[in-house]
Amino acid sequence: MHELGLAENVIAAVGSDARRRGFTRVSRVTLRVGEWSAVLPDSLEAGFHLLASLEGDLFAGTELRIEREPARGICTACGSTFPAGRTGLVCPACGGPGRLESGVELEIASYEGE
Numbered sequence: 001m002h003e004l005g006l007a008e009n010v011i012a013a014v015g016s017d018a019r020r021r022g023f024t025r026v027s028r029v030t031l032r033v034g035e036w037s038a039v040l041p042d043s044l045e046a047g048f049h050l051l052a053s054l055e056g057d058l059f060a061g062t063e064l065r066i067e068r069e070p071a072r073g074i075c076t077a078c079g080s081t082f083p084a085g086r087t088g089l090v091c092p093a094c095g096g097p098g099r100l101e102s103g104v105e106l107e108i109a110s111y112e113g114e
């Protein structure tokens with residue numbers, strides 16, 4: 001399961017950073033997930049909570065917040081940006097070809113703890 005591996009990476013990255021900073025508890029983790037990243041938020045959340053429960057006190061009761069980042073295209077002809085539809089990346093302003101500017105990322109936006 002793709003999402004379980006992602007959740008594992010998130011917990012490993014946040015966990016090592018939080019331990020290094022001397023945190024004893026992580027209260028919230030915020031992820032930024034692109035609209036086109038092919039990640040299922042429900043599966044990611046389920047995986048996160050499953051793995052968090054195995055981590056002991058550091059991730060006890062940690063809230064996972066997932067922010068969806070909309071897919072945006074940028075036109076290679078006129079440079080305008082536009083919401084990328086699922087039908088393709090054609091510039092609505094000039095009809096030129098666009099490329100994907102955002103929407104496929106999965107990153108840890110922030111985390112909070114004490």
Ligand SMILES: [Zn+2]
Pocket residue numbers: 075076077078079080091092093094095096
């Ligand atoms: Zn254009």
